[in-house]
Amino acid sequence: MTDFPTGLLFDDAMRLTAEVAAAHRLETDYPALPRCHGRVLAGDVVAPLALPPFDNSAMDGFAFRHADLADNETETELRLIGEQFAGLALDLTLGAGECARITTGAPLPAGADTVAIKENVRVDGARVLVPPTRRGQHVRYAGEDVGEGETVLREGQTLTPARVSLAASLGLSSLPVRRRPTVAVFTSGDELVEPGMPLQPGQIYDSNRDLLMGLLRADGLEPTAWPRLPDDPRQVEIALRDAACAFDLVFTCGAVSAGEKDHIPAVLAQFGKIHFWKVKMRPGMPLLLASMDQARFLGLPGNPVSVLATYLSFGRALIDGLQGRAEPRPKLRARLVGGIEKSHPRREFVRARLRSDEDGVLWVDPNPATGSHRLRAAADSDALMVVTEGAQTLGEGAVVEVWPYAL
Numbered sequence: 001m002t003d004f005p006t007g008l009l010f011d012d013a014m015r016l017t018a019e020v021a022a023a024h025r026l027e028t029d030y031p032a033l034p035r036c037h038g039r040v041l042a043g044d045v046v047a048p049l050a051l052p053p054f055d056n057s058a059m060d061g062f063a064f065r066h067a068d069l070a071d072n073e074t075e076t077e078l079r080l081i082g083e084q085f086a087g088l089a090l091d092l093t094l095g096a097g098e099c100a101r102i103t104t105g106a107p108l109p110a111g112a113d114t115v116a117i118k119e120n121v122r123v124d125g126a127r128v129l130v131p132p133t134r135r136g137q138h139v140r141y142a143g144e145d146v147g148e149g150e151t152v153l154r155e156g157q158t159l160t161p162a163r164v165s166l167a168a169s170l171g172l173s174s175l176p177v178r179r180r181p182t183v184a185v186f187t188s189g190d191e192l193v194e195p196g197m198p199l200q201p202g203q204i205y206d207s208n209r210d211l212l213m214g215l216l217r218a219d220g221l222e223p224t225a226w227p228r229l230p231d232d233p234r235q236v237e238i239a240l241r242d243a244a245c246a247f248d249l250v251f252t253c254g255a256v257s258a259g260e261k262d263h264i265p266a267v268l269a270q271f272g273k274i275h276f277w278k279v280k281m282r283p284g285m286p287l288l289l290a291s292m293d294q295a296r297f298l299g300l301p302g303n304p305v306s307v308l309a310t311y312l313s314f315g316r317a318l319i320d321g322l323q324g325r326a327e328p329r330p331k332l333r334a335r336l337v338g339g340i341e342k343s344h345p346r347r348e349f350v351r352a353r354l355r356s357d358e359d360g361v362l363w364v365d366p367n368p369a370t371g372s373h374r375l376r377a378a379a380d381s382d383a384l385m386v387v388t389e390g391a392q393t394l395g396e397g398a399v400v401e402v403w404p405y406a407l
């Protein structure tokens, strides 16, 4: 069980993860627009029409020909010949000295080129007194936002509400997106008990299941939680082989390190292929990436903070890669509060709180509880702070990378 890379540098393991994901990119789907939120585009989107589609008014008021205005000092009297509301374009054409009542979003009548807002206009029957107005005032021009035939969205972009709304404004009722991976979640260990059940001596409650299910749901996936795995090699084998032919992605927590009851690596090596095992990171060192049948397997270490750190790094990289996401996740840089000393060679992810000061400087305050079992420090924090490989002494104000996870 040694024909795979082990003890990888963080960046090398991330590269391998991206390669494995790219080799198993998911197929294209054409869901209805309301189902496109959060999905990754599988192709470019070209505008079938211009936006706005026609010249229109930005305000409620009166449309007229700027050439008819007397001068820049005095009001001009115009003759009201009709009204154009937002909706169907009427066949209104303005002649010299004429104006039309208009509402926001209504097409500009032929001949009109300027709008005065109704609050500044005096109306007396068909006599309308408009104030001096700049030519083109309150007119929104056809195509000023998007030209017909322009590429407005690109393959690999994630569909934010604004992007879905842009597609809707172009009249598109579905978009090409990558299928979302189907995901199974396993926790494992004889010591684990379902919250709500009584604890026997030596037992603890299963907290990783809620952590991982929550992280996956927050990323828009609909994970399936499988019954907890006991520390029994035959049962681990049956459950993982079953999941391997039913899901795109399988997350396991625990049983992936060096203990006598850590059966997951052996099963994946025997019935699948391990891409790597063990990464020079803390927490999260025993992380394992494998393939078996149709599924990718990410074996996360059992310690809860290791689950958080490995999900936010490798879990997301895998999910993003399978869907062909081209935009990187936001990573911020912040100044360190206090100082930090690290003597071990691994890359470290420290739980920390972010705060922006009045000068617009972002500060990151590390939590002193560094043990990977100390879930409370993760709950009290809102970001992981990255301390790069090798021994490091970072003083107050040092600039570090931070990954927000709870903003």
Ligand SMILES: Nc1nc2c(c(=O)[nH]1)N[C@H]1C(S)=C(S)[C@@H](COP(=O)(O)OP(=O)(O)OC[C@H]3O[C@@H](n4cnc5c(N)ncnc54)[C@H](O)[C@@H]3O)O[C@H]1N2
Binding pocket: 187, 188, 189, 191, 192, 204, 205, 206, 207, 208, 209, 253, 254, 255, 256, 257, 258, 259, 262, 283, 284, 285, 286, 300, 301, 302, 303, 304, 306, 372, 373
């Ligand atoms: N001799 C060695 N011992 C350990 C090593 C090593 O390299 N050599 N690695 C250590 C590191 S680092 C980590 S991280 C852990 C990871 O071990 P496993 O992934 O095999 O996880 P377990 O042993 O099953 O559990 C570790 C820890 O986490 C608790 N746990 C597990 N699942 C859950 C859950 N669903 N909810 C809450 N807590 C959970 C479990 O009770 C253990 O305390 O191994 C070190 N040891």
Ligand code: MOO
Binding pocket: 281, 282, 283, 284, 285, 286, 301, 303, 306, 372, 373
């Ligand atoms: O790598 Mo383990 O996750 O340090 O605790």
